Amino acid sequence: MTVLVAAFAAMIAVVGGTGIATGRATNADLRAVYLEDAKGVDLLARDTVNLLWARIHLTNFDSVSSPEELTKLLKDAHAMVDAANAAWAAFAKLPVPEADRARLQAADAARTRFVKTALEPAITALERSDLTTYRDLNTTQVPQLFAVYDAALQPLVKARFAYGQARFERSQSRYAMSVWLSGGLLLAALVLSVVARGVLGRTLVRPLERAIHVFERMAAGDLATRLDVATRAGHRDETARLMHAVASMQSGLQKMVGQVRTGSDAIAGATRQIAAGNADLSQRTEEQASSLEETASSMEELTSIVKQNADNARQASTLALNASGIAVKGGEVVGRVVETMAGINDSSKKIADIIGVIEGIAFQTNILALNAAVEAARAGEQGRGFAVVAGEVRGLAQRSATAAKEIKALIGDSVGRVRNGSKLVAEAGTVINEVVVAVKRVTDIMGEISAASDEQSSGIEQVNQAVTQMDQVTQQNAALVEQAAAAAESLEAQAEALRRAVSAFRVEHA
Template identity: 60%
Template sequence: MNVKTRIWMLPALAAAIFAIGIVVVLVFSSKTSDSIRSVGQVDFPYLDATTQFAAQLEALGATIQSAVAEGEKKRLDEAKDRAASIRKLLAAISRIDGKAEVGSQLTKSFEAYYAASVETAELFLGMRQGDQAGAIPKMQSALKKLEGELATARVEASEGFDAGLERAHQGVSSSLWAIVISGVVVVLCLGGGSFLIIGGVWRQLGGEPEYARDVMRHMADGDLSQDIIVAPGAEQSLLAAVRDMSSGLAAIVANVRAGTDSMTVASREIAAGNQDLSVRTEKQAGSLEQTAGNMQTLTDTVRQSAEAAAQANQLAGSAASVAQRGGEVVSQVVSTMDEINTSSKKIADIIGVIDGIAFQTNILALNAAVEAARAGEQGRGFAVVAGEVRSLAQRSAEAAREIKGLIGASVDKVESGARLVQDAGSTMSEIVASVQRVSDIISEITAASAEQSQGIGQVNQSVMQLDQMTQQNAALVEEAAAAATSLEQQAQTLQSAVATFKLK
C-alpha cells in the first residue's frame, strides 16, 4: 500500500467512525425524542387532565352541597358551568392518544354522577318531587364509581408520566453514553489507526522527511561521505534505499576514480611510448632512405659489372677463335704471342675489376642484410634477397679468383711460349680447351651478373616499398601519439568530474 493511500486512510477512517457515531447518536436521540414527545403529548396532558378533573369534580360536589345546604337554586347554575368545564376536560382526555376509551368511560360515569347529583339537589331544594332518601344512595353509588375510575386513571396517568420521564431520562442518558462511547471509540480508533498509519509511513520513509531531504541534497551536491541513519526495523524503507544507493554510487565513483587514474597514467605512458616510437620510426625512415641510396649505387655497380662481364665474354670468344686459328697458323704464334700476352694482361685487369665489384657487392649485401635485420618482420624478404645477392657476389669473387689464376697461368704460358713454340702444336689443343673454359666461366659470370642485377633491382624495389611503409607507419605513429594525448586530456577531464564527489 502506497503512502498516499495510507495518509488518506486516516481521514477516511475518522469520517467512517464519526458517521457511525452520528448514526448511533441519532438512533438514541430519536428514541429520546419519542419518549419526550410521549410525555409532552400523552402522559403529562393525561395526568394534568385527570388532576384537574379530580379538582373540578370536588369543586362540583362542594357547589352542589352548598346549594342544597344554603337553599340557593342559583348555585346549581354555577354547578352547571363547572360540569361544562369538566366535560371539556373529559373531551380533552378522549383526544389523547390511547385514552379515548378511558375518556369515554369517565364521561359516562361523570354524566351518571352529575345527573344523580342534580336530581338529588333539586329534590332537596323542592324543585322536583320524588324520593329524597332513595336519591342520595344513587348519587353516592355513582360518585363512588366515578371516583374509583378517576383514581385508577390518575394512578395510570401518574405511572405513565413517571415512566415517560424515566424513558426520557434513560434516552438522554443513553444518548450521552452513546456520545461518550462514540467519542472513546473515535479516539481509540483514530489513535490506533494513526499509530498504525503513521508507523507504516514512518517505516516506509525510514526517518524524518526533512532528514531524507537533507541527505538527498548532499548527494545531489556530490557528498557521498555522510553516514545515513535508518530507523530500526525500516530496512525496506525509502531512506534505506537511499543509503544503499549512496553506498553503491560511492563504490561506482571510487571504481571510476581509480579507473580514471589508471587511464591517465596509461594514456601518459602510451603518449610517451608513441613519441619514442615516432622518433625511432623517423630514424628508421632515414636509415631506409640511406639504404635505398646505397642500393641504387649497388645497382649501378652491378650493372657496370655485367657490362664488363659481357665485354670479357666477347674477349674470351675472340681468344677462343684465335686459339683455334693458332692450330692452323702455328707459324704465326710467335708474332701473336705479344698480342696474347697483352690481351691476357688486359683480361687480368678486367678480372681484377670484377673481383673488386664482387667484393663491393658482398659488402653491400652484408649491409643490406644488417638493415633488413633492423627492419624486423617487414625486412625478412629483403634479408632473403640480400643473402642471395651475397651468395652471388661470393660466387663471382670465386669465379674471378679462378679466372685470375687461369689468366696468371696463361700469362706464364705466354711468357714461356717463345721457348715452347716447338711444342705449340702439341699444346695448342690444351690452350684451346683452356680458352674455352675461360669463355664458359665468363659466360657464367655474365649470367651471374645479370641475375645479380635483377636481384639487386628487386632488393631496391623492396627497400623503396619498405621506405614507403615506414613513412606510413611514422604517420600512423604520429596519429596514435595525438590520439593518446587526446585520451590523456579526456581522462584528466573525467578525473576532474569524478573529483567533485566526496567519498569516505
C-alpha cells in the first residue's frame, strides 16, 4: 500500500510540476506578447495614426473659412503631434531585442527628421501665415520624409509580429507536450488504479471485512471469535498493524471481561457474606441494646440504694459521734468514781478516827451515787452495770446514814467490800476507756464508710451516665447496622446485575 501511495504521489507531483512549469512559461510568453509585442505594436500604431492625423489637419487648411477654425486646426495638430511623441517615447522604453536595436535607431532617426524638419515647421509656417513655406513643405518634405519614416518603421512592426508568433508557437508546443504527458500519466494512473484495486482488495478490504465480522461478533457478546492474522505475519503495512492491534484489543478485552466476571462473582459472594454478617450484627446489637437498657435500669436502682446507704452511713456516723461523746463523759464520771472509791478506801482505813463525820460522808456519797445513776442512765446499755453499782453505793450510803452506829461493827467487812468495789470500779473505768476508744474507732470507721459511700454514689452516677451513653451509642450503631445491611443488599443486587451483564459475553476458556 505504501508503494501505491508513493506511486500516486509521484504521478501527482509530475503532473503538478509539469503544469506549473508549463503555466509559468506560458504566462511569461503571454506577458511578453502583451507588454512587448502587442503593446509595442499598439504604441507604434498610435504614433503613426497621430502623425497621419496631424498631416490630415495640415492638408485641410484650404477648407478653413475663419480664423477660429484655423486656430482649432492648429491646436488639434499640436495635440496630435504631442500624442504621437508620447506614444513613441513609451515604445522606446519597452525591452528591445539586440537584433532590433539598429532598426529602432534607424526608425527613430527617420521619425525625428520627419517631425523636426517637415511636420513641425509646416505647422509653424501656418501659425505665421507663411503659406508659401507651408505649401512647399506640405507638398514635398512632409510626404517624402513620412514615407522614409514609414519604410524604417515597417521592419519593427514585422519583428514585433514575428516575436509574438514565435511565442505563440512555443506556447502551442508546450501545450501539446503537456497534453501528451497528462494523457500518458492519466493512462498510467488508470492502470495503477486497476492494480491498486486488486492490491487494496487483498491487503485492505478483505482484512477489514474480517475485522468488521469480528467486531460484529464482539458487539453480539461473542469474544471467542478469533481474528486470523497469521497470513499477514510477514507484512508490516498499516493494515497488518491494524489487524494485530484488533487482535491485541480482543485478547485484552477477553482478559478484562474474564477478570470482571471473576471480580463480580467474588463481589457477589462477599456482599452476601456482608449482608449475612450485618444481619447477625444487627440482631446482636439489638440484644446488646436491650441488655444495656436493663443494665441502665439496674444501675438506677443501685444508685438509689447507694444513696440511701450513704444517707444511713452519715446518720450512723452522727450517732457514733454522739455515742463517743457520751462514752467520753461516762469515762470521766467513772474516773471520778474511781477517785471517790479510792477516797472511800482511805476513809475506811481511817473510819475508826472519823466515825463522827460518817453521816456527812454518807450524805455526800448518796449525792455522788445519785449523779452516777443519772450518768449511768444517760450511758444507756453501756452504763447499766454502772447504774447497778451506783444504786448499791447509794443504798450503802443510805444504810450508812441510818446505821452509822452499826458501821463500826461492820467496818472490817465494809473495808473489804470497799476494796473489792474499788477494784471493780477501776476495772469498769478501764472498760469504759476501752469503750471510748472503740466508739472513737467506730466513729472513724463510720466516717470512712460515709465518705466511701459518697464516692461510690458519685462513681455509680458516672457509671450510670456512661451506661446511658453506651445505650445511645448502641442504638445509633443499630441504626448504622441497619443502613449497612440495606447498603449491602443494594450492593449485592448491583453485583448480581453486573454478573448477569458480564455473563452475556462469551470468552475462551483456558
